[in-house]
Amino acid sequence: MAFNLDRFKFDAQGLIPAIIQDSRTNEVLMLAYMNKEALAKTLTSGQTWFYSRSRQRLWHKGETSGNIQEVDEVYFDCDADALLIKVRQHGAACHEGYKSCFHYRIEPDGRVALVGQPAFDPADVYGDR
Amino acid sequence: MAFNLDRFKFDAQGLIPAIIQDSRTNEVLMLAYMNKEALAKTLTSGQTWFYSRSRQRLWHKGETSGNIQEVDEVYFDCDADALLIKVRQHGAACHEGYKSCFHYRIEPDGRVALVGQPAFDPADVYGDR
Numbered sequence: 001m002a003f004n005l006d007r008f009k010f011d012a013q014g015l016i017p018a019i020i021q022d023s024r025t026n027e028v029l030m031l032a033y034m035n036k037e038a039l040a041k042t043l044t045s046g047q048t049w050f051y052s053r054s055r056q057r058l059w060h061k062g063e064t065s066g067n068i069q070e071v072d073e074v075y076f077d078c079d080a081d082a083l084l085i086k087v088r089q090h091g092a093a094c095h096e097g098y099k100s101c102f103h104y105r106i107e108p109d110g111r112v113a114l115v116g117q118p119a120f121d122p123a124d125v126y127g128d129r
Numbered sequence: 130m131a132f133n134l135d136r137f138k139f140d141a142q143g144l145i146p147a148i149i150q151d152s153r154t155n156e157v158l159m160l161a162y163m164n165k166e167a168l169a170k171t172l173t174s175g176q177t178w179f180y181s182r183s184r185q186r187l188w189h190k191g192e193t194s195g196n197i198q199e200v201d202e203v204y205f206d207c208d209a210d211a212l213l214i215k216v217r218q219h220g221a222a223c224h225e226g227y228k229s230c231f232h233y234r235i236e237p238d239g240r241v242a243l244v245g246q247p248a249f250d251p252a253d254v255y256g257d258r
Contacts, residue, residue, distance in 0.1 A: 003235055003239035003240075003241075017146055017160060019148050019157055019160060021157060025155070026154070026155035026156065026157075027155065028148055028150060028155075028157065028213050030206065031146060031148060031206065031211040043235070073234060074234065074235045075231040075232070075233060075234050075235075075244070076231065076233050076235070077159065077160065077223075077230040077231050077232075077233070078223050078224065078225050078227075078230045078232070078233075079230070080233075082160040082230075082231075084157050084231040094206075094207050095207065096207050098207075101206040101207045101208070101211075102204040102205065102206050102211075102213040103204070103206075103207070104204060104205050104206070104207075104209075105202060105203065105204050106132055106172070106203045106204075106205070110132035111132075112132075115204070
């Protein structure tokens with residue numbers, strides 16, 4: 001692929017945010033960060049790789065859970081400082097067992113509603129951590 | 130509203146990323162950043178407010194263009210460090226005149242395709258800047 005990754009604006013930590021969206025339903029699944037190496041691996045492997053800010057290392061999504069993301073389309077925005085990646089999600093995206101990480105909704109009265117049903121039990125997938 | 134904004138993880142600059150999604154089509158329109166004040170204004174006014182990192186000030190989306198965003202639903206993720214806001218977009222979200230800011234797609238051969246049709250001419254809306 002002839003694409004030049006230097007056209008993107010990585011932040012002071014060398015990261016760019018990537019919105020992950022389900023190709024079929026357009027549901028937003030998660031937001032995570034890529035460094036240049038993670039983005040290159042994503043583009044060449046066809047599966048998502050991220051940079052984990054908490055663990056400070058590259059992270060192949062699904063490496064523990066098997067819930068990989070197969071990349072269908074990669075978009076970037078007008079400022080070249082954010083990515084939108086459309087994927088086919090295996091299993092569920094969220095480590096809490098939900099399809100999407102965005103399963104908390106702020107209700108008009110300020111309460112927080114838990115939205116959706118868990119697709120798996122995290123203890124079965126990750127063990128007791 | 131009784132919601133406590135301190136439950137969110139704002140970054141070292143006091144910001145949290147907000148994904149803006151069209152309520153009707155689920156199209157992702159843009160990614161922008163909110164500080165605590167912008168998020169509070171968004172929740173209480175029902176329209177989106179952001180913090181502009183380049184201009185270093187609060188920014189009421191649509192203040193120049195009229196292309197405001199009416200908030201339908203506000204979600205946050207499992208780590209409480211990202212927001213997903215579903216809106217009814219007036220006009221188009223992107224300052225380049227496109228409905229979505231994510232109108233550049235990386236093709237398998239590395240070329241960049243411009244996706245979608247402009248909804249307005251930026252020069253008509255913002256003047257020559």
